[in-house]
Amino acid sequence: MQTFLRSLLQQRQQAALYRTRQIHNSPQTPRLVINGRPYFAFCSNDYLGLANHPRLKKALQHGAETYAVGSGASHLVTGHTQAHHALEQELAAYTGRERALLFSTGYMANLGVVTALLGRHDAVFLDKLCHASLVDAALLSRAHIHRYPHNDMPTLARLLAKSSAPHKLIITDGVFSMDGDIAALPNIVQLAKTYQAWVMVDDAHGLGVMGQTGRGSLEMYGLGEDEVPVLVGTLGKAFGVFGAFVAGSELLIEALIQSARSYIYTTALPPAVAAAARESLVVAEEEAWRRERLLALMTYFRAGATQQQLPLMDSLTPIQPIVLGDSEKALAASAALYKRGLIVTAIRPPTVPQGTARLRITLSALHQENHIDRLIEALVAVLVQRIDGFDGLVSTTD
Numbered sequence: 001m002q003t004f005l006r007s008l009l010q011q012r013q014q015a016a017l018y019r020t021r022q023i024h025n026s027p028q029t030p031r032l033v034i035n036g037r038p039y040f041a042f043c044s045n046d047y048l049g050l051a052n053h054p055r056l057k058k059a060l061q062h063g064a065e066t067y068a069v070g071s072g073a074s075h076l077v078t079g080h081t082q083a084h085h086a087l088e089q090e091l092a093a094y095t096g097r098e099r100a101l102l103f104s105t106g107y108m109a110n111l112g113v114v115t116a117l118l119g120r121h122d123a124v125f126l127d128k129l130c131h132a133s134l135v136d137a138a139l140l141s142r143a144h145i146h147r148y149p150h151n152d153m154p155t156l157a158r159l160l161a162k163s164s165a166p167h168k169l170i171i172t173d174g175v176f177s178m179d180g181d182i183a184a185l186p187n188i189v190q191l192a193k194t195y196q197a198w199v200m201v202d203d204a205h206g207l208g209v210m211g212q213t214g215r216g217s218l219e220m221y222g223l224g225e226d227e228v229p230v231l232v233g234t235l236g237k238a239f240g241v242f243g244a245f246v247a248g249s250e251l252l253i254e255a256l257i258q259s260a261r262s263y264i265y266t267t268a269l270p271p272a273v274a275a276a277a278r279e280s281l282v283v284a285e286e287e288a289w290r291r292e293r294l295l296a297l298m299t300y301f302r303a304g305a306t307q308q309q310l311p312l313m314d315s316l317t318p319i320q321p322i323v324l325g326d327s328e329k330a331l332a333a334s335a336a337l338y339k340r341g342l343i344v345t346a347i348r349p350p351t352v353p354q355g356t357a358r359l360r361i362t363l364s365a366l367h368q369e370n371h372i373d374r375l376i377e378a379l380v381a382v383l384v385q386r387i388d389g390f391d392g393l394v395s396t397t398d
């Protein structure tokens, strides 16, 4: 086995796909301390800056005092506390749906819901850029998998028309996690109607951030439970905590409680985490300035980067990637930024398609304009002026 593992790791290294972990020793904020040196981080999903909020910390402490640290069992045994239950009711109200069901992670929510809904005779239709957990969920369900090119509605229509599966489920990210653009939800919903398919939206990056009141990509398009019966949200990104949920009809949730294996066969989330998530929903509402600030910073970044001719993607969310192509290039750019005190992780295949390795820049409500100025200055130095011996990746003029 050692020989096999060594060669597997060598291949990863040679392809510039080797992953390493940064150890930091500071609260989760845009300012991280690594080896005693301060950095500005532009890659967390803590979009609203709630992870380090004093009220959430208090709620977590109070939850632990009240309910203990561990939940002790699965939800169906003795793991389901009032904190979990109240959070589910509040998530249902927040998303405007009949009910919601908590899962330990978004990954598990996706596995649970897709495997509960589909079997081997069914068909699932996924955008090519869907999150890995959705692809894994589809594989685990054993349904026929059809992948359509990113947001390509004519292809989706063709695939749906050809399918005679008894149940068809269209799955998409609401906000795409690595590109930051938004799914063509009105078209998807229309096609679902035409071809009698169900729709599931994973809005891990939209909820809390996008839409008039932060209800995510569905709110942007005025879509509800009738059009999108299955909504998945996470609590570890904009809400700054941990966990995930599925929101939908009474029947959907009851069916998931009975048959979603990643719900049934696992220990319930620590109740204190549920208590912190409850507080997060309240704070996100009360401090709506966070969302406004975040989107203002996004506009500020885009204006500055455009002025410097940095090649942005078509994203109006806090996810602002700069695609560089090769994995080596993305790694080198990330390393050069790091030397300048900035953390922007290089995202490489298989997280993104071959040849589209990138710097995935994300913004937080806690960034300041001067942090963004510094980021843009460093991006120009590294990518355009090619200081630091970087071999030039972005050609903005030709």
Ligand SMILES: *Cc1c(COP(=O)(O)O)cnc(C)c1O
Pocket (backbone or CB within 6 Å): 104, 105, 106, 107, 108, 110, 131, 133, 173, 177, 202, 203, 204, 205, 234, 235, 236, 243, 244
């Ligand atoms: C992060 C993410 C998940 C996984 O959520 P976790 O709670 O981190 O497991 C699922 N779907 C999408 C689109 C994501 O970005």
